[in-house]
Amino acid sequence: MSLKRRISQHFSRNAHSLFGSHPSGQERRSMCPPHRLVVLTLGLLNVVLVLAAAVIGIYCAKANDFQIPDSDVAPLIVEMNHLRNNGEVIQAKEEAQAALAREQAAHQQLKTQIQEKLAVTDALQRNIETLEQEKQMLQANKTALEGNCGWCLPGWHLLKSSCYYFTNHAPSLKKNWNDSRADCISRGSDLVVIDDLEEQQLLNENFVRRFSSAWWHNGFWVGATGSPADETWAWINNGKRVNSTQWRSGQPNQSGIQRENCGAFYYNIDRLKTLYNANCQQQVLNWICEMERRRT
Incomplete structure (x- = not known):
């Protein structure tokens, strides 16, 4: 009798006992004792565990075979640290470039303001020169008038x-x-x-x-x-x-x-x-x- 059939009969007897049904004589003769089914189930589990342990052992052995020596790991660690440091340098460089861009923008703004101030200063200087010329002309006229006291025509x-x-x-x-x-x-x-x-x-x-x-x-x-x-x-x-x-x-x-x-x-x-x-x-x-x- 197959294991599958025995398990089916076991569950069938348990069902009849639970619901008050009594198996027939033939069915009672075909059922396995419960302790045998438990022993069989435990045996199968042991086999599965042994197989799993064997598989795990094989993989561990292979993992030990592929273990990287420390001498090979050291350059990788150095390279990783180097890359990490380079990342920090790149970040610092990007921050410096951003700060430089801000300073350049501020410098350009300041330069524009200076040019505007110079334009205003030049305009004021031209106005001052014009006023100075007018002042000299007025002073000359004043001197001529004072010198002539009204006795002579302008220019005389x-x-x-x-x-x-x-x-x-x-x-x-x-x-x-x-x-x-x-x-x-x-x-x-x-x-x-x-x-x-x-x-x-x-x-x-x-x-x-x-x-x-x-x-x-x-x-x-x-x-x-x-x-x-x-x-x-x-x-x-x-x-x-x-x-x-x-x-x-x-x-x-x-x-x-x-x-x-x-x-x-x-x-x-x-x-x-x-x-x-x-x-x-x-x-x-x-x-x-x-x-x-x-x-x-």
Whole structure:
């Protein structure tokens, strides 16, 4: 009889005993005793345990055969530590790069702010320069007004009892003697008449000084006319003769390109000798106008 059948009969007898059913005689003859079934079951379990123990022993033996020596494990541990350290280094590097990016952004922002401040500073500096120029102009006007005390027109200089106007033109705008006098007349004045040595010294001290090798090109027309040949020179309007001490050394010149009958004025260290003669039509110079000061 198979084990399966015996177990089935055992459970069948137990079921009949539990539910009050009594097996037939044939069934009682075919049932195994209970203790035999238990012994058989325990035997099977022992066999299974022995087999399991054998299998486990085999695997353990194989595991011992594959055990890695310490000499082989050490490099792996070193490599693992190295990788762990590298991971920390990489993390530190990433954190440093992030901090650097933040610093660069802050630096760029600061640089932008500095550029904005510089632009504002430049604008303020330009405004300051403009205001400084306006201040100088106002100061010059103030000085001129204070100096003239309202006696002279703007741009004119008060010297004693007369107002003087010194032109300051580029070479292309200079004029001959006749055109220069016409300009003075259009301003309500005339070419300057130097009546005495004191006036000549004042003009010399206030003269716009220009120095060049051809000094006679830098002079100013004045209201003196005459004849170099007979040395008769007089001032326009009043006809008063020009004092001989007023001429520069060697003037009036009776030869060369200066030989003509119109008088001019040029600065001289010797303040009493400032006049010279020049060609009235061909020579072009700046000029000095003179008018009486205003009555206030």
